[in-house]
Amino acid sequence: MSNEDRHIAAATFERASEWYALMTTGHASEADQTAHMEWLLQDPSHPLAYEQIAMSMRNLSAFETELRTAFGKDLAPSVQVSQGSRFWSGWRWPQIATGLAAAAALLFVVIFPGGALFDTQVSEQLYSADAGDVRNVQLADGSQVTLFAGSSMSVRMNSDVRDVDLLSGRGFFSVVPDPNRPFTVNFGARKVRVVGTRFEVIKGTDFDRVAVNKGLVSVSSSDTPEVAPQSPLLIEPGTIALYHQGQNMPEIKSAPVETIGFWTTGSITFQDEPLTTVVERLEMLFPETSIRIEGQGIGSRRFSGSLVVSDIEKMLTNLATFLDLAVRKDGEGYWLDEARD
Numbered sequence: 577m578s579n580e581d582r583h584i585a586a587a588t589f590e591r592a593s594e595w596y597a598l599m600t601t602g603h604a605s606e607a608d609q610t611a612h613m614e615w616l617l618q619d620p621s622h623p624l625a626y627e628q629i630a631m632s633m634r635n636l637s638a639f640e641t642e643l644r645t646a647f648g649k650d651l652a653p654s655v656q657v658s659q660g661s662r663f664w665s666g667w668r669w670p671q672i673a674t675g676l677a678a679a680a681a682l683l684f685v686v687i688f689p690g691g692a693l694f695d696t697q698v699s700e701q702l703y704s705a706d707a708g709d710v711r712n713v714q715l716a717d718g719s720q721v722t723l724f725a726g727s728s729m730s731v732r733m734n735s736d737v738r739d740v741d742l743l744s745g746r747g748f749f750s751v752v753p754d755p756n757r758p759f760t761v762n763f764g765a766r767k768v769r770v771v772g773t774r775f776e777v778i779k780g781t782d783f784d785r786v787a788v789n790k791g792l793v794s795v796s797s798s799d800t801p802e803v804a805p806q807s808p809l810l811i812e813p814g815t816i817a818l819y820h821q822g823q824n825m826p827e828i829k830s831a832p833v834e835t836i837g838f839w840t841t842g843s844i845t846f847q848d849e850p851l852t853t854v855v856e857r858l859e860m861l862f863p864e865t866s867i868r869i870e871g872q873g874i875g876s877r878r879f880s881g882s883l884v885v886s887d888i889e890k891m892l893t894n895l896a897t898f899l900d901l902a903v904r905k906d907g908e909g910y911w912l913d914e915a916r917d
Contacts, residue, residue: 748840
């Protein structure tokens with residue numbers, strides 16, 4: 577544990593425990609999320625305290641007996657409220673803020689004298705999204721990650737490190753600023769390094785892509801002997817860097833910032849849009865896929881509705897059903913055509 581950690585005020589840890597309780601119930605409103613972000617940004621000690629509380633609660637099962645003994649009145653049987661811990665699987669906090677503040681106090685007594693928990697490397701956390709839906713993940717530092725359907729990542733965090741490995745698919749990252757602890761996303765032969773920003777990373781089969789919604793990101797080669805060193809490339813908002821397989825220099829494109837991460841709500845909504853516009857949006861979502869319209873006048877057909885974000889074939893099938901079209905796939909991609917009886 578660093579000297580900086582030791583000087584975090586007890587009141588800050590108590591407030592961090594209250595925020596952690598609220599943000600992990602699944603019932604935090606948009607206003608709560610905004611207020612939480614504002615609190616994290618008020619002082620550099622706030623995200624550090626919040627992360628330590630989060631790490632502590634994930635590792636609290638080892639102290640379950642002491643916690644029940646000291647604060648048994650705050651514990652009651654309940655349904656499972658979180659994954660990955662024997663402690664969380666059978667208990668809840670009826671007085672959630674009081675209970676977590678008590679837990680924080682217990683952690684000061686039990687853990688801080690030796691500092692063992694916070695000085696050890698946090699184990700790797702794995703997250704994945706089902707093939708039919710996106711998944712929102714809040715990390716221990718308050719950063720948010722939205723995983724695209726079928727994507728996966730691993731996360732390693734402690735008081736010195738914020739590292740994410742995008743294992744497959746894509747993720748949209750909204751990173752809490754921490755100048756003393758940059759946030760790194762590793763994907764294939766490259767890595768993105770930021771302090772606080774909003775950006776999207778895609779790890780494709782034949783390409784990698786980074787697109788920035790807000791702030792600046794630095795893209796460089798991974799620290800591996802197989803990859804030739806690459807000078808960091810700074811990417812600004814509204815910019816897409818597309819790395820084709822086997823190439824170190826990216827193709828640079830521009831895009832409206834609002835279209836970067838537009839899929840994070842889990843669905844894409846259209847209001848009386850022509851099919852050509854709908855296809856353009858889907859090709860933005862799946863840049864490695866070609867979607868063509870066959871047949872005179874089909875491209876001008878109008879579509880109103882929402883398409884749930886999933887794999888491209890399922891989304892095209894749902895779209896075709898709405899418009900009474902057929903979907904055909906060949907070696908070049910997908911085709912939309914008149915339905916045949």
